[in-house]
Amino acid sequence: xxxxxxxxDSDHPIYxxxxxxxxxxxxxxxxxxxxxxxxxxRVLDYGCGEALHADKIAAHCxxxxxxxxxxxxxxxxxxxxxxxxxxxxxxxxxxxxxxxESLDLIVANSLLQYLKRNELLALLKVWRxxxxxxxxxxxxxxxxxxxxxxxxxxxxxxxxRKNGFLTAAFIGLVKTTLSDYRKLRAQLGLTTYAEAExxxxxxxxxxxxARLRPNLGHNQGRMAFRAQKNAALAG
Ligand SMILES: C[S@@+](CC[C@H](N)C(=O)[O-])C[C@H]1O[C@@H](n2cnc3c(N)ncnc32)[C@H](O)[C@@H]1O
Numbered sequence: 057x058x059x060x061x062x063x064x065d066s067d068h069p070i071y072x073x074x075x076x077x078x079x080x081x082x083x084x085x086x087x088x089x090x091x092x093x094x095x096x097x098r099v100l101d102y103g104c105g106e107a108l109h110a111d112k113i114a115a116h117c118x119x120x121x122x123x124x125x126x127x128x129x130x131x132x133x134x135x136x137x138x139x140x141x142x143x144x145x146x147x148x149x150x151x152x153x154x155x156x157e158s159l160d161l162i163v164a165n166s167l168l169q170y171l172k173r174n175e176l177l178a179l180l181k182v183w184r185x186x187x188x189x190x191x192x193x194x195x196x197x198x199x200x201x202x203x204x205x206x207x208x209x210x211x212x213x214x215x216x217r218k219n220g221f222l223t224a225a226f227i228g229l230v231k232t233t234l235s236d237y238r239k240l241r242a243q244l245g246l247t248t249y250a251e252a253e254x255x256x257x258x259x260x261x262x263x264x265x266a267r268l269r270p271n272l273g274h275n276q277g278r279m280a281f282r283a284q285k286n287a288a289l290a291g
Contacts, residue, residue, distance in 0.1 A: 059244065060170040060240065060244060061125045061126050061170075062126075063236060063237065063240055064105070064125075064126045064129060064170075065126035065127060065128045065129060066128075066236075068235070068236070068237065069228060069231045069232055069235055069237075070232065070237065071228075072216070072221060072224045072225050072227065072228025072229075072231075073221055073224040073228070075219065075220060075221045075224070076216065076219075076221050076224065076225065076228070077106070077108065078108060079215075079219045079221075080273070081105075081106060081107060081108035081109045082108070082109050082112075083273055083274060084107075084109075084165055084272060084273055085107075085108075085109035085110065085112045085113050086109075086112070087165075087196075087272040087273065088101065088113050088163050088165075088272070089112060089113055089116050091161055091163065091192070091194055092113065092116045092117050092161060093160055093161060093190075093192070094117075094160075095116065095117065095118065096117075096118050096160075097117040097118060097160040097161055098117070098118055098119045098121075098158060098159050098160050098161075098188075099113065099117045099119065099120050099121070099159070099160065099161045099162075099163070100120075100121040100123060100151065100159050100161070100162045100163070100186070101113070101120065101121070101122050101123065101163050101164075101165075102123045102151065102162060102163065102164040102167060102179075102183075103123065103124065103125070103164050103165070103166070103167030103170075104122040104123060104124050104133070105124065105129065105166075106129060106132065106133070107122050107124075107133060107136075107137075108136075110122055110133075110136075110137055110143060111137065111140055111143070114137075114140055114142050114143050117142070117161075118142060119142050119143075119144065120142060120143045120144070121143075121144050121146050121151070121159075122137070122143060122144070122145050122146065123146050123147070123148060123150075123151050124145070124147075125147070125148050130145055130147070133145045151182065151186070152182050154186055156185050156186065157185075157186070157187065157188040157189065157191075158186055158188065159186045159187055159188060159191055160187075160188055160190070160191045160192075161191060161192055161194070162183050162186065162187065162191070162192070162193045162194070163194045163196065163272075164179075164193075164194070164195050164196070165194075165196040165197050165272045165273065166196070166197035166273070167195075167197075168195060168197075168198050168247060168249070169197075169198070169199050169246040169247050169248065170246070170247070171247060172247065173247060176247070176257075177257075177261065180257075180258070180261040180262075180263070181261065184261065184262055184263065184285045187284070187285050190284070191284065191285075192282055192283065192284055193263065193282070193283045193284070193285075194268060194272075194280060194281070194282050194283075195254070195280065195281045195283070196268070196271055196272040196273070196278075196279075196280035196281075197271060197272060197273055197275065197278045197279075197280070198248075198249055198254060198278055198279045198280070198281070199246060199247075199248045199249070199278055199279075200248060200249070200250055200251065200277075200278070200279060201248040201249075201250060202250075203248070203277050203278060207277045208275060208277065208278075209229055211274055211275040211276070211277055212225055212229065212274070212275075213225055213226070213229075214274070215274035215275075249279075251267060251279060254279070254281055255267075255281070258281065258283045262285055262286055262288050263283035263284060263285055263286060264283065264284050264285075264286045265281050265282065265283035265284075266281065266282060266283075267279065267280070267281055268280040268281055268282040
């Protein structure tokens with residue numbers, strides 16, 4: 057496998073069973089709904105993955121853009137949500153071509169670890185241009201370099217216990233350990249950020265930002281940030 061996008065485009069074992077797949081995305085959708093500022097909001101879920109419950113977010117906003125780089129995932133999103141009038145499935149290139157100030161909320165959950173730092177810096181520019189005045193960027197599920205793979209595994213097991221898929225989660229963790237994900241993680245790495253580093257990076261990119269608690273999803277060992285563009289940079 058060449059890169060992370062090819063991994064997400066493949067038939068991967070990240071979700072240990074159908075129940076995990078469903079409750080993961082139900083959780084993320086309800087967390088995103090809490091961030092939506094109004095029914096008139098234009099919302100972008102960047103690196104949305106399968107977004108199984110995106111219809112629940114769309115019910116709380118004017119337009120929901122689902123941006124996904126993996127073509128096979130995009131096809132499934134289109135099949136799932138093509139009939140919902142206020143959901144648009146878009147490519148990263150289509151997002152980059154959107155009108156300035158056309159979004160009120162941008163969420164990127166569990167994305168930054170799969171981007172190189174320079175890719176994130178480029179996206180921060182794009183997102184800043186797209187945010188309408190008063191709009192917010194939420195970056196979530198960011199891995200602190202101090203966070204261990206063991207802590208991630210324990211958080212998944214706890215989530216699984218609460219949601220009735222503990223045995224499958226144990227088996228899934230073993231499978232993931234033996235899978236391409238582990239190999240790719242060793243080969244490509246995951247990008248991590250300490251809290252102070254992320255705040256500086258956002259400030260340097262022209263955002264006022266603060267830590268957002270709780271994180272989106274079940275893993276509270278990971279971090280979320282809420283950022284708004286400031287007047288410090290032109291454009
Ligand atoms: C860990 S999944 C997260 C999915 C979802 N946001 C969630 O919270 O479950 C990361 C997703 O980001 C997508 N992705 C990776 N790099 C991307 C990029 N540069 N632009 C858009 N999507 C990207 C992957 O294809 C994958 O579906």
